[in-house]
Structure formats: C-alpha cells, structure tokens
Amino acid sequence: MTASDRATATAAAATRPVRVLLADDQPMLRSGLRMALTGAEGLAVVGEAGDGVEAVDLARRLLPDVVVMDVRLPRLDGLAATRAISGSGLPVRVLILTALDADEQVLAAVAAGAAGYLCKDVPPAELVSAIRAVAGGGSVVAPLILARLLARLADALPAPAAMSAAPALRALTEREREVFTHIAKGHSNAEIARALTVSETTVKTHVGHLLTKLGLRDRVQAVVLAYEAGLVRPGR
Structure with missing residues (x-):
C-alpha cells in the first residue's frame, strides 16, 4: 500500500459513520431511538433486535460498532447477550440503555463486558455522545450512578x-x-x-x-x- 493509499484509508475511516445496532423489546422505543440517532451526524442505525438471541445474531452478522442494549430482553436477557458479544472477540462494543439503575445491575453489566451504562431518561444529545465515546474505545456510566457506586465502594476500601x-x-x-x-x-x-x-x-x-x-x-x-x-x- 502506498503512502497515498494509506492516507485515503485513514481519511475514509475517520469519516465512516458509527454503526449502531438497537436491541430493545419495545418497537415504539426502538423507533424513537432510530429517529433520534438517524438525525445525529456521524451515526447510522444498521439494525434492530427485539430479543437477546436476535441481538447476538445481528451483532455477529452486521458487526456494528456499538450495540445499544436493554437489560430486559426476551429469550436471552441483555446481560447474557452482552456477555456473549464481548466474549466472542468481535469488534463490537455494548452500551446498556435501560430503565434499571440498581447498583447490582450496573456492576453485573460491567462484569459482562458492557462499555457503558445509561438510563432511558438520558437526553438524546448525551446518548449520542455516549455512543461516540464507546465506539472510540471509551467507557460511559451515568454520573449519578457512578457517584453512588463510588460512595458505596468507599466504605469498604x-x-x-x-x-x-x-x-x-x-x-x-x-x-x-x-x-x-x-x-x-x-x-x-x-x-x-x-x-x-x-x-x-x-x-x-x-x-x-x-x-x-x-x-x-x-x-x-x-x-x-x-x-x-x-x-x-x-x-x-
């Protein structure tokens, strides 16, 4: 590959949109997420899954950059699906987006391999930023959840x-x-x-x-x- 080819490949990677797979059992919520993310520059929703088994299958076939995953999913729950994806060696990262914010759920998600954990009341702009951060190799946990976890850990340090x-x-x-x-x-x-x-x-x-x-x-x-x-x- 010539220097010009490498430069072209680098530029293409930099401009390639972040590919997102949505995994939630509520069609209306998936539709709302798709609308919010489709309107964000640099993001592309490449698929939707209504249960955990489908989420794992689509993650393997579509190879999205980020799977936005609910915890409560039929057939295979979100944590088990996250564990399957993160343990497969695929270049796919998982961002949990759920209504559940119990400390045990958050810790279980991190243990399963999730790179982020947000609640469903997060503003669209923050969700977009979180997806970009996770796709870039970073990790995101809702500030209030993280603060609560750290306070809890402090007692046992x-x-x-x-x-x-x-x-x-x-x-x-x-x-x-x-x-x-x-x-x-x-x-x-x-x-x-x-x-x-x-x-x-x-x-x-x-x-x-x-x-x-x-x-x-x-x-x-x-x-x-x-x-x-x-x-x-x-x-x-």
Whole structure:
C-alpha cells in the first residue's frame, strides 16, 4: 500500500459513520431511538433486535460498532447477550440503555463486558455522545450512578498501602501509575496529556499498556479497581 493509499484509508475511516445496532423489546422505543440517532451526524442505525438471541445474531452478522442494549430482553436477557458479544472477540462494543439503575445491575453489566451504562431518561444529545465515546474505545456510566457506586465502594476500601502491595500494580511503571490515577479520577486522555505534559498519543500508549498489565477490558474496570484498591477516594 502506498503512502497515498494509506492516507485515503485513514481519511475514509475517520469519516465512516458509527454503526449502531438497537436491541430493545419495545418497537415504539426502538423507533424513537432510530429517529433520534438517524438525525445525529456521524451515526447510522444498521439494525434492530427485539430479543437477546436476535441481538447476538445481528451483532455477529452486521458487526456494528456499538450495540445499544436493554437489560430486559426476551429469550436471552441483555446481560447474557452482552456477555456473549464481548466474549466472542468481535469488534463490537455494548452500551446498556435501560430503565434499571440498581447498583447490582450496573456492576453485573460491567462484569459482562458492557462499555457503558445509561438510563432511558438520558437526553438524546448525551446518548449520542455516549455512543461516540464507546465506539472510540471509551467507557460511559451515568454520573449519578457512578457517584453512588463510588460512595458505596468507599466504605469498604482498604488502606492505600494495599495498592503498592498488589503484584499486578507493582508491574506498572511510575508513569503508568500516574496515568492510572488520572483515569480513576475520570480525566480524559487530553486532560491527562496536559497534566503530564505529553502528547495524547503517548497517553493512549500508556493506557493500553496498563490495561494489558492489569488484565482490564476498559477504563470503567480501571476506575473500579483503583477505588477498590484505595489508589484514589471519592473527592480526592
């Protein structure tokens, strides 16, 4: 491939719309979501599923960038469908969109491999932003839900010293540890780059390395681990 071909391929990837699959058992809700997302620049709804089995099948056949998945689905619930998709090795990410916001549901969704968790009362603009973030490799959890989970975790956190004692965490370099702390505080790659006076590309490299070393799927799991280990605490 020539330099010109590579440039063309890169430009095409940058302009390709984010492909979305909707999975919800309510046709009217799917219709409303399709209308909202179709009107958003850079998004394309490529399919709809009315149950979990269909969602997994369409995810395999259509290879969307993001599946917007409800938890309550017939035949195969949303968490089981999420687990099947994330465990298949497909380049497909799942964003849970549901009326359920119990802590146990959120944690179960993260454990199943979901990259995001939002409630159905989220404004359309925020849903669009979340889909784009998830498609780009990020993770999104509704702020109120995340704040509640972190407050709950704070009561059971070990002493910060436990962090340095963990073998997996000792494998991190000093710079990776700094980046890990910023991730736990909810900072974006751009914010981390500014704080550490490095490029965003360098930050992305550090993020990839530390996630691999810690055996984590994404930033959501990194945040949970950081709070459980006592590296950071709410408000700090």
